[in-house]
Amino acid sequence: MVKVVICGAAGGIGQPLSLLLKQSDLISHLALFDVVNAPGVATDLSHINTGSRVTGHGKEGMNEAMKGAHTVVIPAGVPRKPGMTRDDLFKINAGIIRDLAEGVAKNCPGAFVLVISNPVNSTVPIVCEVLKQHGVFNPKKVFGISTLDVVRSSRFVSEIDSSMDPRATRVTVIGGHSGVTIVPVLSQIPGQKFTKEQLDTLTHRIQYGGDEVVKAKDGAGSATLSMAFAGARFTNAILEATVAGKTGLVESTYVNLSADPESTAAFRAKTGLDYFAQDVEFGREGVAHIRPLPHLSDYEQALLDAALPELKVNIAKGTAFITDNSKI
Ligand SMILES: NC(=O)c1ccc[n+]([C@@H]2O[C@H](COP(=O)([O-])OP(=O)(O)OC[C@H]3O[C@@H](n4cnc5c(N)ncnc54)[C@H](O)[C@@H]3O)[C@@H](O)[C@H]2O)c1
Numbered sequence: 001m002v003k004v005v006i007c008g009a010a011g012g013i014g015q016p017l018s019l020l021l022k023q024s025d026l027i028s029h030l031a032l033f034d035v036v037n038a039p040g041v042a043t044d045l046s047h048i049n050t051g052s053r054v055t056g057h058g059k060e061g062m063n064e065a066m067k068g069a070h071t072v073v074i075p076a077g078v079p080r081k082p083g084m085t086r087d088d089l090f091k092i093n094a095g096i097i098r099d100l101a102e103g104v105a106k107n108c109p110g111a112f113v114l115v116i117s118n119p120v121n122s123t124v125p126i127v128c129e130v131l132k133q134h135g136v137f138n139p140k141k142v143f144g145i146s147t148l149d150v151v152r153s154s155r156f157v158s159e160i161d162s163s164m165d166p167r168a169t170r171v172t173v174i175g176g177h178s179g180v181t182i183v184p185v186l187s188q189i190p191g192q193k194f195t196k197e198q199l200d201t202l203t204h205r206i207q208y209g210g211d212e213v214v215k216a217k218d219g220a221g222s223a224t225l226s227m228a229f230a231g232a233r234f235t236n237a238i239l240e241a242t243v244a245g246k247t248g249l250v251e252s253t254y255v256n257l258s259a260d261p262e263s264t265a266a267f268r269a270k271t272g273l274d275y276f277a278q279d280v281e282f283g284r285e286g287v288a289h290i291r292p293l294p295h296l297s298d299y300e301q302a303l304l305d306a307a308l309p310e311l312k313v314n315i316a317k318g319t320a321f322i323t324d325n326s327k328i
């Protein structure tokens with residue numbers, strides 16, 4: 001039995017993500033949890049003729065939804081409006097994520113937890129700290145989904161150079177998931193010959209792609225459909241590795257670096273960071289290996305240097321929200 005829970009399943013991301021995951025043959029039970037409209041979304045999806053059973057769980061139904069889950073995907077919380085940063089969402093989303101992480105600790109302590117809710121740089125540390133407090137933290141099983149940065153990179157690169165197939169062009173994106181903390185490693189794309197001007201354009205577009213959508217939606221939220229696509233791609237990769245035992249799957253994702261202490265020791269000592277997005281190889285237990293940093297061009301090294309201070313602040317803020325009672 002493979003039960004996957006979507007928290008925030010009736011939202012802008014939650015609905016299309018649930019639809020995409022309803023198509024997975026690796027899921028036997030899709031449990032949709034939301035404080036509004038979950039039963040309606042679940043009943044609708046339950047008529048689709050794929051193998052999984054779908055259940056809906058409203059406001060009081062978190063424990064029931066999470067009981068025995070294999071994987072918990074979290075797109076719950078508020079999205080940005082024009083003029084806001086992701087960090088501006090912390091005030092509301094931090095408490096939501098803390099409560100959901102409590103639910104994981106109590107109901108499915110061994111589950112894989114995939115965090116979409118922003119600010120990802122801080123919400124992932126919140127989840128990890130809550131699980132630590134309950135004595136059930138396994139760093140190999142908690143992921144911040146930064147796949148949308150990778151998806152955007154592949155697409156935007158192909159718009160500048162039409163010889164690059166957006167489906168086949170894999171771009172490693174390191175750092176975090178907000179503005180300057182998003183560091184695309186474009187120099188590693190085989191055969192790339194971008195000019196400095198193209199690199200500037202591409203890098204800015206990848207770092208601020210989220211703002212492009214927020215602006216275009218003009219107050220009606222942020223990326224939902226492209227995020228659902230990215231979230232389904234990431235969740236399917238986790239399921240293929242952990243349920244089906246498929247090897248060789250790699251995604252850039254934001255993780256606690258203690259998931260692979262050996263491979264990340266030098267980087268942690270140099271930067272003092274406990275969380276970072278990097279290419280991760282998946283295995284039966286989740287993180288099998290965090291790859292060493294790819295070779296960075298001088299241009300990318302400067303981007304990384306600019307990312308580190310903000311990342312550090314974001315991580316400390318999420319961590320303190322759980323560990324420092326004066327911050328609650
Ligand atoms: N990681 C990424 O790349 C990425 C991309 C896009 C959006 N996001 C983030 O995802 C989050 C959701 O975005 P959206 O557009 O789907 O928002 P939305 O407002 O459309 O949906 C959020 C849903 O969460 C539900 N919710 C709120 N509190 C809850 C709780 N305690 N338990 C369960 N459900 C709860 C709401 O009822 C709503 O249905 C935002 O924080 C947004 O910034 C992240």
Ligand SMILES: O=C(O)C[C@H](O)C(=O)O
Nearest residue numbers: 080118209210211222223
């Ligand atoms: O930009 C946002 O607030 C949503 C998301 O993080 C994105 O990158 O689209």
